Amino acid sequence: MKALDDYYRFYNSNVHRGIHALSAKATDAYESARRKVANFINAADSREIIFTRNATEAINLVAYSWGLSNLKQGDEIILTVAEHHSAIVPWQFVSQKTGAVLKYVGLTKEEVPDIEQLKGLLSSKTKIVVVHHVSNVLGSMLPIEEVVSCANKVGAKVLVDACQSVPHMPVDVQKLGADFLVASSHKMCGPTGVGFLHGKFEILSSMEPFLGGGEMIADVFEDKSTYAEPPSRFEAGTPAIGEAIGLGVAIDYLSHFGMQRIHEYEKVLGSYLYESLLSVPNVRIYGPAPSASDHRAPLCSFNVENVHPTDIAEILDLQHGIAIRSGHHCAQILHRTLGINASARASLHFYNTKEEVDAFIHGLKATIDFLTSHH
Structure with missing residues (x-):
């Protein structure tokens, strides 16, 4: 908040353009935020980080910029049924325009995307695999x-x-080796309206721009233009400068605790949530059980027999002041695969405590009693 306030109060100016002191200060702060993102995910070069409005725009950037020029009739795009809509819809657009085919990987009986099935779908026709890191x-x-x-x-x-x-664990893009990786600031304790794309530099350099305008050009002639090197090539117009700087500060905050420490704490808290929720009668939790070997994120999507998840969320909020989500969580295909229309979801981050989990369970039991006694 203070970082945003300082930017707008003391050096509100455009980046990369002005020669004057305020512009230079804004540019330094903006580019410093880019370096913070690069260090945070261990990118090889800060030029591999492109600021976007959110992770959704980052995926669209890859779909339009890389997808439209590299995919043709008969090529295949592999996704899982557990992808977020923002990772599915852009590829549907690309598939409709290019004739490339979408192939979906299903779930195992543990309700985890089936990696063996994914391997079986890979062939010389496969051009891109689009997968979540954590569901x-x-x-x-x-x-x-x-x-x-x-x-x-x-x-x-x-x-x-x-x-x-x-936002929840150490992520090293060089170790993961993926060509593209996206994330969103608002899930990282940062401001809304900014996210980023990480892409391998040589791939980004080969890609056409996604949006045209100032900042992404080298030279403009009447009938054509030459494009700047990445990341500028993909950052047309005035970016969300204050928000990017805010994201940099949020990264400082997360790094102060250390991602490994956050991850260890959330593993314990996530298991506690799972075990506590299992003790509630007639509850069905989706996804794998936590185990020593397999990591499970600190969230639980669940349903209670004969009770609508939206009713649960509403009463928990109104009567107990507890905020959970209900609906399809931007994952309708996954919900259909599980044979349900919607689910309730309790999500935790490192600022939550076991006491808060207890309060949630207590509130949930009271809510279920309230809803089932009124039927």
């Missing part, structure tokens, strides 16, 4: 390094939706 509904985590090495064998690119992993 926002199932809480499950995918073995990205394994997916990348299998995809690379058939010459396919990999795009990782890391919205649910970057």
Whole structure:
């Protein structure tokens, strides 16, 4: 908040353009935020970080910029049924325009995307694999390094939706090896309206711009233009300067605690939430059970027999002041696969405590009593 306030109060100016002191200060702060993002995910070069409005725009950038020029009739795009809508819809657009085919990987009986099935779908027709790192509904985590090495064998690119992993655990893009990775500031304790794309520099350099305008050009002639090098090529117009600086400060905040520490704490808290929720009668939790070997994110999507999730969320909020989400969580395909229309979801971050989980469980039991006694 203070970082945003300082920017607008003391050096509100455009980046990369003005020669004057305020512009220079804004540019320094903006580019420093880019370096913070790069260091945070261990990118090889800060030029591999492109600021976007959110992770959704970052995925669209890859779909339009890379997808439209590299995909043709008969090519295949592999996704899982557990992808967020923002990772599905842009590829549907691309598929409709290019004739490329979307192929979906289903779930195992543990309700985790089936990696063996994914491997079986890979072929020379596969051009890109679009997968989440951690599911926002199932809480499950995918073995990205394994997916990348299998995809690379058939010459396919990999795009990782890391919205649910970057804020909660150490993420090293060089270790993961994916070609593209996206995340969103507002899930990282940062401002809304900004996110980022990480892309391997040589791939970004080969891509056409996504939006045209100032900042993304080298030279403009009457009938054509030459384009700037990445990241400028993909940052047309005035960016969300204050928000990017705010994201940089949020990264400082997360780094102060240390992502490994946050991850360890959330593992314990997430298991506590899962175990506590299991003790509630007639509750069905989706996704894998937490185990020593497999990581489960600190969230639980669940349903209670004969009670609508929206009613649960509403009463919990009104009577107990507890905020959970209900609906399809931007994952309708996944909900259909699970045979349900909607679910309730309790999500935790490192600022939550066991006491808050207890309060949620207490409120949930009272809410279920209230709703079932009124039927």
